[in-house]
Amino acid sequence: EVHLVESGGGLVQPGGSLRLSCAASGFSFSRYWMHWVRQAPGKGLEWVSRMNNDGSTTNYADSVRGRFAISRDNAKSTLYLETNSLRVDDTAVYYCAKSACSGVNCYLDAFDKWGQGTAVTVSS
Amino acid sequence: DIQMTQSPSSLSASVGDRVIITCQASQDIRDCLNWYQQKPGKAPKLLIYDASNLQTGVPSRFSGSGSGTHFTFTISSLQPEDIATYYCQQYDNLPYTFGQGTKMEIK
Numbered sequence: 001e002v003h004l005v006e007s008g009g010g011l012v013q014p015g016g017s018l019r020l021s022c023a024a025s026g027f028s029f030s031r032y033w034m035h036w037v038r039q040a041p042g043k044g045l046e047w048v049s050r051m052n053n054d055g056s057t058t059n060y061a062d063s064v065r066g067r068f069a070i071s072r073d074n075a076k077s078t079l080y081l082e083t084n085s086l087r088v089d090d091t092a093v094y095y096c097a098k099s100a101c102s103g104v105n106c107y108l109d110a111f112d113k114w115g116q117g118t119a120v121t122v123s124s
Numbered sequence: 125d126i127q128m129t130q131s132p133s134s135l136s137a138s139v140g141d142r143v144i145i146t147c148q149a150s151q152d153i154r155d156c157l158n159w160y161q162q163k164p165g166k167a168p169k170l171l172i173y174d175a176s177n178l179q180t181g182v183p184s185r186f187s188g189s190g191s192g193t194h195f196t197f198t199i200s201s202l203q204p205e206d207i208a209t210y211y212c213q214q215y216d217n218l219p220y221t222f223g224q225g226t227k228m229e230i231k
Contacts, residue, residue: 045160045168045211047220061219095167108174109215110158114167
């Protein structure tokens with residue numbers, strides 16, 4: 001069974017940083033693209049970033065580009081999101097999600113498994 | 125960015141009712157459209173992918189249709205456990221974008 005467990009969230013002051021982690025199990029992590037999706041309190045879903053299976057391709061939402069960095073360690077089956085220069089409007093639950101895409105390229109995508117999320121609160 | 129407009133934003137229906145949610149894309153997205161269910165306090169769950177394909181393990185009362193810019197999501201007979209917020213999501217172009225959600229309630 002696929003299992004995704006996020007960690008690393010917490011309370012941070014504006015301008016601060018956090019490193020989010022997502023430990024994966026139950027599937028061949030190194031084969032699949034992975035995503036981060038966030039949800040501000042009481043709001044809808046916002047796609048944040050994705051990375052292909054071998055880490056050679058990354059994409060970001062405009063709202064986080066240049067501040068956030070996605071990475072992965074396939075040997076540890078773990079996905080990361082380094083969040084820097086955090087702003088109040090980055091406050092959200094951050095979910096990691098497994099993509100339906102495997103391999104180097106992605107044509108038909110869906111977030112087919114999700115973790116339980118980790119909460120990030122940016123406040124002074 | 126592609127804007128996804130869902131309607132209605134909230135929906136109250138009785139057990140056994142047929143309910144329909146629509147999702148309109150701001151440009152042609154072919155069939156690159158997925159539907160998710162999110163129950164309160166839980167992570168979203170994939171129900172329908174590529175506009176009309178039922179994800180493994182999802183009850184057959186859920187279905188999706190459409191292509192291009194207009195899509196529909198149907199629950200053929202609403203059940204109490206279907207209380208949730210439903211989201212459409214396009215993956216034709218980056219950034220992937222979601223509809224604003226449809227909150228389903230039982231009358």
